[in-house]
Every structure is written in C-alpha cells, then in structure tokens.
Amino acid sequence: DVQLVESGGDLVKPGGSLRVSCAASGFTISGYSMHWVRQAPGKGLEWVSSISTSSTYIYYADSVKGRFTVSRDNAKNSVFLQMNSLRAEDTAVYYCATVTDGGFDYWGQGTLVTVSS
Amino acid sequence: SYALTQPPSVSVSPGQTASITCSGDKLGDKSAYWYQQRPGQSPVLVIYQDTKRPSGIPERFSGSNSGNTATLTISGTQAMDEADFYCQAWDNDAVIFGGGTKLTVL
Numbered sequence: 001d002v003q004l005v006e007s008g009g010d011l012v013k014p015g016g017s018l019r020v021s022c023a024a025s026g027f028t029i030s031g032y033s034m035h036w037v038r039q040a041p042g043k044g045l046e047w048v049s050s051i052s053t054s055s056t057y058i059y060y061a062d063s064v065k066g067r068f069t070v071s072r073d074n075a076k077n078s079v080f081l082q083m084n085s086l087r088a089e090d091t092a093v094y095y096c097a098t099v100t101d102g103g104f105d106y107w108g109q110g111t112l113v114t115v116s117s
Numbered sequence: 118s119y120a121l122t123q124p125p126s127v128s129v130s131p132g133q134t135a136s137i138t139c140s141g142d143k144l145g146d147k148s149a150y151w152y153q154q155r156p157g158q159s160p161v162l163v164i165y166q167d168t169k170r171p172s173g174i175p176e177r178f179s180g181s182n183s184g185n186t187a188t189l190t191i192s193g194t195q196a197m198d199e200a201d202f203y204c205q206a207w208d209n210d211a212v213i214f215g216g217g218t219k220l221t222v223l
Binding site for chain 2: 035037044045046047050057059061062095101102103104105107108109110
C-alpha cells in the first residue's frame, strides 16, 4: 500500500528553524513530483512547495519563498522541508502529497508545527 | 494572483442533492479538482480533471466545470458525506485551493 509518513513537527520559537520529513513506502518517489501542503488550525488548505522528480524544478508559495527550502532524496524515498525564520503564521499541520493527473492523490497524516514563544 | 472562491457552508437533507460551487476567473479553461476532508483526517481526492472520479469514490460524487464556475455535486447525500470540501486548480506552476465549504447534512 502507498503510504506517506511525515515527521519532525515540533514547538519552535519565532525566528527559529525546523526540518520536517516525509518518508514514502509502497512506491518509489523517483517517478513523482512531491508536494507540501499546510493547514493552519481551523483553517483551509494552503499549498507550500513542489519539487520535481529530479529536483530540477522547485516552486514555493509567496508566503514561504526565501524562508523554506524543499529537497528530496530519491535513494531514501524521502522528501524534506527546511523551514527557517519561522513565524506564528507558519503554525499548521504540514502534509506531503503526491500528484497524479494534476490532483493530490495520496496524502500523509501530517505533522504539526507550532511556532510560539 | 489567482483566487478560487467557495461558499463557506452548504446544508442538505439526507437523500437530497448537494451542490458546492467554486468560482475563479476563466476557471473553465483550467482543470478543477475536489477534496473531501472529514474532521481530524487528511484530505481525500474525490474529483479530478473536472469530472473524473478516482477509484473507490462513490458514483454519487460528480463534477462539472464551465465558464468561471466548477461545481461538485453529491447526489443522494448521506450522513457520512458531512465534511469540508475544497476545490483546487493550477495557476502555472502554483497550486491554488479554494477557502473550503463545510457541508452539513441535516
């Protein structure tokens, strides 16, 4: 079965850094672009970042550009999101997901990042 | 920047048809996608490329997209369909989500 498992969420102070990970199983991520989507408590979905199969193409939402860095390790079947200069408004559940035919077809369970002093 | 607008809430009686709209400039020229999210769970893709249903999604879920509006229709709505629904489209290489619609079955 396809599975995505996020980890690394934590409580961090404003201005701090955190790296969250997404480990895939049941398929090989090398054939898929990978994506991060977040959801603030009680709010809607917000796309964060996308990375192509060989990391050639990388995109970010304006809200995180310059602060977040997405990367992937196809050999380890994992994707990462390095988050720097964190703000209170970055508090959210962070999901990784795959895309097929333009739709996010597989999602992880999410990892909670809380930015608070 | 591109935006998608959804009504905050829609109510429907069990067994009736629920329609959830998603509006965006010339949205019909793009593909629309729909997700269902139950409380405490991850989103689930229910419609892709305007009208297609992923494997395992009940036939009562259908979609359309024309002009400036995409519509998710749930026929014969069941209590288990109560959830938040989000539309989504691509704007060049960015992903745009609508604000979400809470579907209440009462």
